[in-house]
Amino acid sequence: MKMSKAPYRKIVSPKEYQLLSDNSEGKSKLESCGILNLGGNEFRILLRTDSDKLIKMWGCNFPQTKSSNKVDGIMEIYSGNGDSVRLYDKENHRIITTNNDYYGCVKFGYRVLCSDLIVKKDCVSLHSSAFVIDGKLIVVTGPSGAGKNTILNYFDDNYDVSFLWDDWGVVSTRGDICATNEEQYHMSEQSILNMLPSFNNWSSLLCEERKSKKYMVPLHNLRKTVKNSMNTPIKIHALVIVTNSPNYTNVDKVSHEYALNVFSKPSYSYAWDCRVPFMNEHLLMSDKELKELRKQYEELFQNIPNIVVANNTRQLVDKQVFLDKIENIVLK
Numbered sequence: 001m002k003m004s005k006a007p008y009r010k011i012v013s014p015k016e017y018q019l020l021s022d023n024s025e026g027k028s029k030l031e032s033c034g035i036l037n038l039g040g041n042e043f044r045i046l047l048r049t050d051s052d053k054l055i056k057m058w059g060c061n062f063p064q065t066k067s068s069n070k071v072d073g074i075m076e077i078y079s080g081n082g083d084s085v086r087l088y089d090k091e092n093h094r095i096i097t098t099n100n101d102y103y104g105c106v107k108f109g110y111r112v113l114c115s116d117l118i119v120k121k122d123c124v125s126l127h128s129s130a131f132v133i134d135g136k137l138i139v140v141t142g143p144s145g146a147g148k149n150t151i152l153n154y155f156d157d158n159y160d161v162s163f164l165w166d167d168w169g170v171v172s173t174r175g176d177i178c179a180t181n182e183e184q185y186h187m188s189e190q191s192i193l194n195m196l197p198s199f200n201n202w203s204s205l206l207c208e209e210r211k212s213k214k215y216m217v218p219l220h221n222l223r224k225t226v227k228n229s230m231n232t233p234i235k236i237h238a239l240v241i242v243t244n245s246p247n248y249t250n251v252d253k254v255s256h257e258y259a260l261n262v263f264s265k266p267s268y269s270y271a272w273d274c275r276v277p278f279m280n281e282h283l284l285m286s287d288k289e290l291k292e293l294r295k296q297y298e299e300l301f302q303n304i305p306n307i308v309v310a311n312n313t314r315q316l317v318d319k320q321v322f323l324d325k326i327e328n329i330v331l332k
Helices: 014-022 052-061 104-122 148-158 191-195 255-262 287-302 319-330
Strands: 008-011 030-038 041-049 073-078 086-091 094-098 125-134 136-141 161-165 169-173 174-178 185-186 206-209 213-217 234-243 251-253 304-309
Touching: 008 052, 008 251, 014 094, 014 206, 041 052, 041 104, 052 104, 052 185, 052 213, 073 104, 086 148, 104 125, 104 185, 104 206, 104 213, 104 287, 125 148, 125 287, 136 148, 148 161, 148 191, 148 234, 148 319, 161 169, 185 319, 191 213, 191 255, 234 255, 234 319, 255 287, 255 304, 304 319
Parallel strands: 008 086, 041 073, 073 094, 136 234, 234 304
Antiparallel strands: 030 041, 086 094, 125 136, 125 161, 125 169, 169 174, 174 234, 185 213, 206 213, 251 304
């Protein structure tokens, strides 16, 4: 199977989408419909693929419906020969991916679909880590590699931490947060070892071998998590926005206006453009959609009592000073 490094990505009309779907090389179109409960809103997402492996992993991760007649979003993921393609029919909430049939595509697909669906329910998605210390919910957001796991691991080493999620979650604009109903996490080996130092069940949970190995881990069954004990939504106590931009060289508690300015730069925060980053990795949204999305995040930030902007650039910031400053602000 040939997989290009940079899939061709595009938002297409329903007609264009259907044409590719009808002519996909997948011989056997297996189907599995999962229920996702995000921020108190239930969505039915259908996976259609020619891969038994993807169907099995998807089925293990979410409660299944008895019927797939009525769905809120559709993912189609097929193997084949040729260039990698990802197309999104926004009007009907459908994504099709060819020649990239690994579970990361499934995860990316349903998160994009849900991010588009929940914004109409006064909820937004965050590419983030979330955990609780002494009843205080802390969310850390920022682009991959900016330092989310560094912060999470520091607190986990020094406090009694209960996890909510390590990569993606949903928040109401009121600042309430609800656990998604993902049963397993799609994680790298290092992330697993950080959270579960004595973990040794590698072979049975391996789900992906590409540039690095990825595993499907039932984290809620293996260590204390918020999901194990959460009966009602929790309000965010502190939001940490991590950036490597040289424009922000300190760790400071900031106003919601300042935080929004940092957060809204796509190069600083993947969370801002996670809805539809399909064309050359850039935001594909109309001016009207951008304005509406900004209002959603602005309302959210107004409802969070402690917002921190933290720079994690190694050349500019001493790691321990960086972590100490965050600790002093978010645990007050």
